[in-house]
Amino acid sequence: MPDTSPPELKLETQLCFSVYSAAHAFAQAYKQHLEPMGLTYPQYLVMLLLWDQDGRSVNALGQPLHLDSGTLTPLLKRMEKAGFVTRQRDAHDERITRIYLTPHGKSLQDKARAIPEALLCASGLNLDSLFDLRDQLTEVGRSLREK
Amino acid sequence: MPDTSPPELKLETQLCFSVYSAAHAFAQAYKQHLEPMGLTYPQYLVMLLLWDQDGRSVNALGQPLHLDSGTLTPLLKRMEKAGFVTRQRDAHDERITRIYLTPHGKSLQDKARAIPEALLCASGLNLDSLFDLRDQLTEVGRSLREK
DNA sequence: CACAATTATATTGCACACAATTTGATGTCA
DNA sequence: TGACATCAAATTGTGTGCAATATAATTGTG
Numbered sequence: 062m063p064d065t066s067p068p069e070l071k072l073e074t075q076l077c078f079s080v081y082s083a084a085h086a087f088a089q090a091y092k093q094h095l096e097p098m099g100l101t102y103p104q105y106l107v108m109l110l111l112w113d114q115d116g117r118s119v120n121a122l123g124q125p126l127h128l129d130s131g132t133l134t135p136l137l138k139r140m141e142k143a144g145f146v147t148r149q150r151d152a153h154d155e156r157i158t159r160i161y162l163t164p165h166g167k168s169l170q171d172k173a174r175a176i177p178e179a180l181l182c183a184s185g186l187n188l189d190s191l192f193d194l195r196d197q198l199t200e201v202g203r204s205l206r207e208k
Numbered sequence: 209m210p211d212t213s214p215p216e217l218k219l220e221t222q223l224c225f226s227v228y229s230a231a232h233a234f235a236q237a238y239k240q241h242l243e244p245m246g247l248t249y250p251q252y253l254v255m256l257l258l259w260d261q262d263g264r265s266v267n268a269l270g271q272p273l274h275l276d277s278g279t280l281t282p283l284l285k286r287m288e289k290a291g292f293v294t295r296q297r298d299a300h301d302e303r304i305t306r307i308y309l310t311p312h313g314k315s316l317q318d319k320a321r322a323i324p325e326a327l328l329c330a331s332g333l334n335l336d337s338l339f340d341l342r343d344q345l346t347e348v349g350r351s352l353r354e355k
Numbered sequence: 356c357a358c359a360a361t362t363a364t365a366t367t368g369c370a371c372a373c374a375a376t377t378t379g380a381t382g383t384c385a
Numbered sequence: 386t387g388a389c390a391t392c393a394a395a396t397t398g399t400g401t402g403c404a405a406t407a408t409a410a411t412t413g414t415g
Contacts, residue, residue, distance in 0.1 A: 066260040069324040077234040079345040084231035086352040087224040113213040132402050156363040156410045177216040185351035198226040204332035205233040277394050303380050303393040
């Protein structure tokens with residue numbers, strides 16, 4: 062009676078599911094490294110951008126992340142409450158909210174340096190196949206979005 | 209003054225981000241196909257499992273999806289309200305809730321058959337590289353979880 | 356300079372995810 | 386059989402995502 066689906070409609074066969082599932086697995090794997098410093102995984106992605114370039118606008122954070130203000134505004138408020146960043150209106154254009162790292166937020170960059178290496182190990186990949194996989198996925202993402 | 213981060217801490221160089229980002233892109237790409245039939249993307253994943261095997265328990269849905277009852281219970285209630293499934297306690301073990309497709313839910317499988325092909329095109333991949341990518345991601349997911 | 360578009364962010368409402376706890380049913384063993 | 390561990394779901398609380406709408410500041414145009 063197990064009326065089996067055609068393979069194109071099997072969960073395990075689908076690329077989308079392997080991506081969905083790997084994304085959750087990454088978030089879980091990062092959690093053990095991030096929780097001790099009080100960051101969630103999406104907050105960590107924001108920190109990556111701020112460590113690289115402080116004082117970005119909400120838009121300048123959302124563009125690379127593909128996130129809009131509906132997601133970022135409450136996330137950034139939580140990060141402000143937690144003491145990682147401050148939110149200040151731009152002096153010359155009051156429409157813009159700029160996000161600045163606090164000293165505490167800046168200091169976390171040192172603690173974060175060990176994370177990529179740890180995740181590389183956990184992923185079971187070598188550097189070459191990781192870069193390869195990354196580039197393929199970036200390209201698939203671009204392709205899906207452009208249509 | 210743009211104090212640039214080391215490459216290991218750059219958002220764009222990270223595999224985790226390309227996965228995170230591709231997962232969102234897939235969800236968006238599926239949306240245009242699923243919205244007309246009233247399904248969300250996670251609900252569609254549940255339907256894939258039910259089309260393949262009806263009457264599963266909540267656990268039997270959650271295991272392949274790596275989702276727990278905290279996510280599935282409200283999701284399944286929404287699907288019940290929308291008329292895709294019914295939720296019934298197992299007659300022999302009242303602890304178990306079994307999920308059954310309604311006739312309407314079953315009938316959607318036909319409409320869904322066209323989706324994988326459409327997404328394959330949108331992804332810009334050929335079948336070989338899709339399977340290859342899928343298998344690599346499945347393996348990375350497994351590796352991250354087993355830690 | 357008035358004033359209608361545009362821009363940048365914020366708000367609201369809904370749908371996941373997931374940790375932690377609770378509730379109710381089943382199994383076990385003294 | 387009656388206390389107790391176990392098990393499956395459901396509940397609660399917090400944190401994303403995202404569509405749609407609102408608000409306020411700036412820009413462009415006549």
